[in-house]
Amino acid sequence: MGDHDQNDQDRKGVAAWWRASPLLGLYRPALVAAGVGLLFSIAGAAAVARWEDRVNKIEFENAAETEAIVMQNGMGEYISRLVALRTLFESTNEEITRSEFETFSTRLFERHPGMLRVAWLPRVNRKERAEYEAAAITDGVSGYRIKSLQGDDFAPAPQGDEYFPIFYSTQPKTSPVYGMDYASIPERRVALERARDGDRITAIRGRLYEPRESSRLPDVIVAVPVYAKGTSRETIADRRRNLAGYVVGVFDLPLLMQSIRVTTGASPAVSVNIYPPFTGRIVSMAHALPDFASSASAPQSMRDVAQGRHWSGILRIGDADWQVRAVPAAGGSLETVYDRAVAVIIVGMLLTLSLATYLMLASRNSRRLSLANRRVLELAQTDVLTGLPNRAFFLARLDMMNSQLSVRGLPFSILMLDLDRFKNVNDSLGHGAGDALLRQVALRLKSALRATDVLARLGGDEFAIIQEACDNQRGSATELAARIAKLVAEPFLLPGHRVEIGTSIGIAIAPDHGSDQEQLLKKADLALYRSKSAGRNCFTVYDEVMSAELEARNTLEGDLRDAIALCQLEVHYQPFVDVASGGRRGFEALVRWRHPSRGLIPPDQFIALAEETGLIVPLGEFVLRRACADAAAWPSDLMVAVNLSPIQFKEAELFETICAALADSGLPPQRLEIEITESVLLERGVENHAFMERLKQIGIELALDDFGTGYSSLSYLTAFPFDKIKIDKSFIRSLTHQPRSSAIISSIVTLARGLDMSVTAEGVETAEEFERLTALGVNFAQGYLFGRPQPVDQITFDAPARRSQRDAA
Template identity: 50%
Template sequence: MYRVLTCLATEHDWRLVLLAGTICWLASAVAISLFHRARASRGRTRAVWIALDAAVGGCGIWATHFVAMLAYDPGAGAGYSIPVTLLSLVFAIAIVATGLCIALSSSRQWVVGLGGAVIGGGVAAMHYTGMAALELPAFIVWSHGLVLASIVFGSLFAAIALLVAVRRDNPVHTVAATGLLTVAIVSHHFTAMGAVTLIPDPTLGTDTMSISPTALSFLTAVAAFAILGLSLLAAMIDRRAKGELHSQKVLLDTALDNMSQGLCMFDADGRILLNNQRYAEMMGRTGMALQGRLLLDVLRQQKAVNRWDGDPDQFVASVIAAAKAGNSVTRTLTRNGRSIRVVDQPKSGGGWVATFEDITEWQQVQEQISHMARHDALTNLPNRILFREQLEKALRLAKRTDQLAVLCLDLDHFKDINDSLGHPVGDALLKQVARRLGDCVSENDTVARLGGDEFAIVQFCHDCDPSAVASLASHVVEQVSAPYEIAGHQLVIGVSIGISLAPEDGKNPDELLKKADLALYRAKEDGRGTYRFFETGMDARAQARRLLELDLRAALQRNEFEVYYQPIRDVAKDVVVGFEALVRWNHALRGMISPANFIPLAEETGLIVPIGDWVLRQACMDAARWSRDVGVAVNLSPVQFKNPNLVLTVKEALKASGLPPQRLELEITESVLLQNSEATLSVLHELRAFGVRISLDDFGTGYSSLSYLRSFPFDKIKIDRSFVTELATRDDSMAIVRAVTGLGKSLGIVTTAEGVETDEQFDLLRQEGCTQAQGYLFSPPRPATEVETMLSKARAQAVA
């Protein structure tokens, strides 16, 4: 080393040494900067950056060497071989390019270091090739120790320079890498110069292809300017690239900071390369340094303050293993009461990208949707879907000693309340019924609303008394039947219950529900407001009902219906003034079927609409052919009034038959007015407008008859047969008939008494001033072919 210092102190011009150092620093700075650009690029762009970096680096090394050689005073005239000098430049550029390619081929540190060492070897190759170009009248004797030291210094410092450069692209690391690369070149040169000893030999001279130091100074100056030009070009390109990178970084930072999701990028070792603020907020890591830290260290820090559950080492190991295997992993965790979905997506080259999404609201919506799909919106009780699931679950869990019962409930008279007082009152009533049912059952039981006014209960109890089911059913009937106070109305309804038991009546939900439904129909037939257990014979009755419904649907096509007529007599004149049309079903196999058996079924199934339309048309056709212009009365079902084409049907029946509208009388019951009073009254007024008469049937048996008489001017009111039957035996029936006939006289409305069967009843009606009467006293309903006989024949002395 002493020889090196002596060489610097006595054999070099310090001004030129400083110039060489400046050129070396400048070239090294540009080379490191271009190395960063090449490292950040791929493909052809990287190749361009490597070529430019090799040119700048090679020229810089070459210029540094020959400027430093100009500073060297060997004490004798010297020249430089042109071919060898140029060859040294080629060596510098080529070997630097090779070293850069090696360093950029992998991110492993030993590969980067090897590339740096090759660049250091390029410095040595250029230096000793350049020294071979030196022509002096002297021999050069080399100190082999210093030669080896110069190569080691150049390779070592160049390797360290690239290792520092790849660690991070920031000013501190860039300056450090530039300094190390400068030291690599300078230390190699001057150590190598210290290894030179000149032995004069006058016989040695310069070659014709040599160049003088003055000319070399010019070439070196050109090379230096070339370096400066390339440096300027590289700086401009670098500036533009940095500007673009900065713009991209600003865009990336803006995008990251405005993401609703958290994002974090990790390398293969689990080190955090990139993250946004949302990630830190969601994971509770806002007060921690994250960039460049290992995830394992972060989790250990959180574990120490009880902000992380589980084993950090095990968790990080599993995540890294999944990333190495190329597996995408999705998991859900909870932070500060929020649900966060984490997706780890492996990336090429190792490492993974994790996204963090707050799915708390989404989960709540999904839970709400799931709840709505399985619960009734009005009462919040389980609906049919959840009820079936609970029933299946109960059947699976039931043991031999357990008792499981299915109760199907149907509210009695709910429809009347819903139609008369409106749906808001009906909905409020259903809510109260649901609450009462919930109070009747235990925590092991399930109450559900199956739809409309239909409810169901699954009773599940361990080792309970068999009478527990009957006790529950009785309690439900009692509680549901208690009065309700809703919107200023006191309401009273009932409930009918059908019960099936498992496994006696079935082992699956369909069987149990079907048989509970059959038992429910039996409870309704037995007067409602009660409960019935399923019995074997109920299947046969249900089958018979289904067959009757099938026959009823085909009866119109088979022309099995007939219209019978019962005369209506004027009480004062004792003559026939009209007929009531009554439908009869003459079944091809069963014969005559009672209206009491098929009319309720027709109303329940909606078949009453086509049957009623047929009766209306047929009655008009028959009446148009009668010899006397008496009226014909046709009953309209409440179901028919729901048909929007009712008025058109009446008009078409009159037009097709040619019957004057004044001869047609339509009889409705008060239950029709209960459906939708305003719409119903509008239809009634429209029918009255073209001459049809309107009669109120079964007067006195409904809810608010007097208000209806005031709201619509009926042509006739009919006194129900229940009052006429007991006319001679009960004073209250007599009082009601007297009141109705008096009301009719006051309002100018015709009154007709139904079900007159005795002369005594007829005489009392005459005394009270009743306008008309009909019943078996005069004639039972007869086929249309006997109408003319009833018109001409005097009143028969019939008995009841």
């Protein structure tokens, strides 16, 4: 109460003095104006100070968010390069050598600082341990041993069921990390298992077990699971069974972030720091980014950050969320210094000028805010590599076009593009060349479009175009597609290389082919698929027949599943004869499908479908079991030949399936002949060779089917344990009128005789062909001349027909 009474008395004293002084009364208007002006100045300065604080906060948050997006995109680029290494292991048919790994890794990460090393961790079981150790020593890694970490030292790993050692690495071959078993380190083992079971990329912090600076903070270890090519990974059990190993990358996170920010022109006004998951410990980039942050002012914990102006976000590394904290850099443009408020006080009495200054500053800063917001939006909807709009922008624009279609009735076209032979460029010249090619393709596509059309990169080598309303929408779309196909077919000049590719294009037109996003995209994809099937480097406009064909294919697939489940398939047998004696030596088992409504469906209409859908596995097992069961009742001198699909060779239980079919039927293994096509030999060569040796060991004969087509290579005959070569029927058909066919068959017979193999000629239909093959020295013959495929109950097993009788027929 005392202070309040004292203030009242002071105010009364000032008022009395004001009224009593005549001088003050003279200047009273000026003083009043000065007082009012001062009050307005102070009020305006306070308002401007608050506004400056708010504007700087928004500017800072936008700048910080932009930096976070750039860092996340950069991290995504690094992770995608690790995934490219996984693709290398999962797509190749041969074992990746150490030099290939080092070359590919170096190409992927050259000019990408922040990646300390890349390593390959194969899955090594107990029996393979010595083999891997010897192989590494042979490759030049002296004293290579699989070892575990015990304390801070390495020691030979104890015996276990499996290991995940560092086998290939970008480190020098003298590095002590070679052979370190990641599974021997608990936290790394947990991360590997998490990656394997979830088929995902995992990341953990970890220290390196080699000399580094004592002040270095732990690095980030990223693990990418690799599975055996062509194997299933649908369930956890599948992924555990088919795991081949891991691609592991070790990042120097501060250096990596420095590289990303320098490359993208990071704002020096924002200091960015990163916290590991679930801790308050900071991974400061101050020592790595001297231009962007001061080590003296860098916060040391999240509590320090929370006490001042800051922005928080997430940096996703693998399956872990790292915390991003940004603060204004000391002395930067985003630090609030209230200079505008001081200016308002200086010009306080000139309210008009103050207001003009305020409005000018407001306009300028509003524009800055607008530009910052626009930049954030552009980053979210732009493809970083090509600068084109990305999938998100394309889908949003497509939704808008559909809305305009329903209101204004304006038609438009969608063109889906997929580059032909682009993978060859990536595989042969590297991802850097592939990226350069994509940028050139984007420029050519843009040159073919109008300003109102939309071009977007959907991902990989896929592009999409929205062509807005034209007078003749269909004609304009096909004209544009033809122009694009011609442009892309012209050679591209890359550094040191001249590259030629093409593009397949699918076209859908709204509203003719639909009026919603899902319909149009689906139909454009169907048209694109048709273009690829038609030979590539062409375009196709969607037609209702495509949907009908897709529906028919789906119906046929469902019927085939039912036929396999209900055992409605049939096995027919075609004989093959001994050329020397004329007697039958056995039969080839051929599957037939008698559809309840469509009748007999030729194999060429459902075998390919069965292989695409994986139904070939149960179908092949059915044929194998039925053939063995039928052949067991035949005379003991007759064999049965069964074809195996390349898809079946990828099944881990195929050998057990064959043994079970023999055991259940009682057929001796020596009477079973397995026919293998050359395409099987192109993949998993080591595994398939071992599998074929196991078949040979139990007495099964092996035949190389359709020899002379596809990728025929003489190396197959010496590398794989075949007993027989089956010459493709395309050579037999031209035998009587093309001398070159006779020369080829003669060479095959001579080669087979030298390798102690027999030769079977397929597709023999005339006596003239048979006589010519006999003269050329083939051992067996098969074709309509000796019998068509027929059910087992229509085959008679009497004494072998004499050659003279057959010739008379």
